[in-house]
Amino acid sequence: MEKCLAIVAADKEVLSPASRMPYYPLAVRSGHGSTVVDADGNEYLDFLASAAALNTGHAHPKVVKAVQEQAARFIHYTPAYMYHEPLVHLAQALVRITPGDFPKQVAFGLSGSDANDGAIKLARAYTGRPKIISFIRSYHGSTYGSITLSAVSLNMRRKIGPLLPEVEHIPYPDCYRCPFGQQHGSCSLECLEYVRFAFANYIPPDEVAAVIMEPIQGDAGIVVPPVEYVKGLVKLCREHGILFVSEEVQQGFGRTGRWFGIEHFDVEPDILILGKAIASGMPLSALVARKEIMQAWEAPAHLFTMGGNPVSCAAALATIEVIEEENLVERSRTLGEQAMARFRELAGRYELIGDVRGRGLSIGVDLVTSRATRERAYKEAAKVCYRAWEKGLLLSFFSNSVLRIQPPLVITDAELERGLNIIEEALADVTAGRVPDEVLETVKGW
Ligand SMILES: Cc1ncc(COP(=O)(O)O)c(C=O)c1O
Incomplete structure (x- = not known):
């Protein structure tokens, strides 16, 4: 974490606070497909896709080639x-x-x-x-x-x-x-x-x-x-x-x-x-x-x-x-259906999940403190994201309580499965009180 932490500390000194809502200290060094590598060499699976901007994944060879050739012209x-x-x-x-x-x-x-x-x-x-x-x-x-x-x-x-x-x-x-x-x-x-x-x-x-x-x-x-x-x-x-x-x-x-x-x-x-x-x-x-x-x-x-x-x-x-x-529209639909089915199954076991909704690979998993009141579970959402990051998954939440599931559309079946498994483990850890309140100092989200 040494290099990432140094970059984050330097960033704090010279960058405006109006332009970032922090989750965890991750400084990106490189990315390919659905994988991001941080400045210290740690690999993560990406369920955020740079805020749904990377549907073709990180550094898709065709996109890179097109950029390089045009830049040279x-x-x-x-x-x-x-x-x-x-x-x-x-x-x-x-x-x-x-x-x-x-x-x-x-x-x-x-x-x-x-x-x-x-x-x-x-x-x-x-x-x-x-x-x-x-x-x-x-x-x-x-x-x-x-x-x-x-x-x-x-x-x-x-x-x-x-x-x-x-x-x-x-x-x-x-x-x-x-x-x-x-x-x-x-x-x-x-x-x-x-x-x-x-x-x-x-x-x-x-x-x-x-x-x-x-x-x-x-x-x-x-x-x-x-x-x-x-x-x-x-x-x-x-x-x-x-x-x-x-x-x-x-x-x-x-x-x-x-x-x-x-x-x-x-x-x-x-x-x-x-x-x-x-x-x-x-x-x-x-x-x-x-x-x-x-x-x-x-x-x-x-x-x-x-x-x-x-x-x-x-x-x-x-x-x-x-x-x-690569039929990514179709892929988004079928993988989205698989992921939704998995989250619905998890909702049967975790009271924390109040609602699962979306289309394709644009899914929100809404965490609540009570299914009756539907009160947003901010702390739990923040902790799930933090624990997921510790386990190698870039996961974020928005609207105080909704896990944001928007991976690159090029994600493989195995990668999707791995990401969903990590979310399940994180939900289990948070439900069992195994993620301390201190992480809330780091994860702010929105
Ligand atoms: C629905 C929607 N509209 C507009 C924007 C703004 O786009 P940009 O940040 O590229 O200006 C965003 C960015 O998150 C968005 O999600």
């Missing part, structure tokens, strides 16, 4: 003024793989956050309306627009206001902790009724440009909405001339067992927001929208000197190729 020329082939080829590929059989166009950026800002601008430009609807407990990023859309942490909004005007938040349909106190199956979709209530009382629908929705709420703890809710919401949007935007930054690129998360809901979004896994860890984001919508804004409403960087575009093209050649 030219590293950048800004698409703000000139053209390049990787940019066009990638836009063509994105038009092909995204849902919606209609003409589409693409706009590139560098991060999921800037793409969210882009969606706000584009929706306003196209509709001529000011308001944007987002969801309570959503996470959209760190720029002013995306942080305004977000509503999952007071710390990220505290002290920095005023935020963007005309952004309204409504409850996300969370069937485990229903904001309306209902049970899924016996409810009347009070969450959807609430949107009608909002439109009748405080959000004039004719002033709303767009609803921006994560198809599965990621950082809220992998919250999967009912299909009927999403269909009903899109119908309401259509009735009122409101654009429906699917925010795919975390759930896109095969993560959920479909190319894009929204494909689980049988609706066609007007705009998709893409980031994270799009370029296997290289900085890139994209908006894909109906062509008529994309024609509504003018340069330079959304350009970045480094946007659509050709090295990132080459990485993204290689990423799409790898996902297709």
Whole structure:
């Protein structure tokens, strides 16, 4: 641990605290596939995949080759003024793989956050309306627009206001902790009724440009909405001339067992927001929208000197190729089903597990202090992650209590099994009181 600890100590001196939520002192030296090696040479299996950014795994040879070859040709020329082939080829590929059989166009950026800002601008430009609807407990990023859309942490909004005007938040349909106190199956979709209530009382629908929705709420703890809710919401949007935007930054690129998360809901979004896994860890984001919508804004409403960087575009093209050649979408679905089955079986033996939910290899295991109250088991979640790390698994949690299961989609059957075994051992240790409270000094999470 010597080298890792030295790096962490030096980091503390010179890096801003606003940019990290610590889990354990791991400094990455290298990574291949689903394995990460730390600065001291310890190997870990990775169930976080750099926050769902590495669906093709660490250093996939095809991605590395594409990056190296493109970097040797030219590293950048800004698409703000000139053209390049990787940019066009990638836009063509994105038009092909995204849902919606209609003409589409693409706009590139560098991060999921800037793409969210882009969606706000584009929706306003196209509709001529000011308001944007987002969801309570959503996470959209760190720029002013995306942080305004977000509503999952007071710390990220505290002290920095005023935020963007005309952004309204409504409850996300969370069937485990229903904001309306209902049970899924016996409810009347009070969450959807609430949107009608909002439109009748405080959000004039004719002033709303767009609803921006994560198809599965990621950082809220992998919250999967009912299909009927999403269909009903899109119908309401259509009735009122409101654009429906699917925010795919975390759930896109095969993560959920479909190319894009929204494909689980049988609706066609007007705009998709893409980031994270799009370029296997290289900085890139994209908006894909109906062509008529994309024609509504003018340069330079959304350009970045480094946007659509050709090295990132080459990485993204290689990423799409790898996902297709290695059937990673299908693999995500089948491995996800196996992992869900294992967690459900564990839930039969560990009271600590309150809920298991997700699609594909985007799974949340919600730990609770009591199944009756569904109170979040923060300490236990932190301890499970710490113990898992000690046993060689990179595991994190979000929303105070939800274990985040998002490994690279290239993970092998044996690796998945090994990771799940470690989680079981960690659950057993925490349940038996074998993980001391001191670890809570180290693991903060969020
Ligand atoms: C759903 C979602 N949207 C947007 C973002 C922000 O992306 P970035 O950190 O690349 O700006 C994230 C990052 O965690 C995310 O999970």
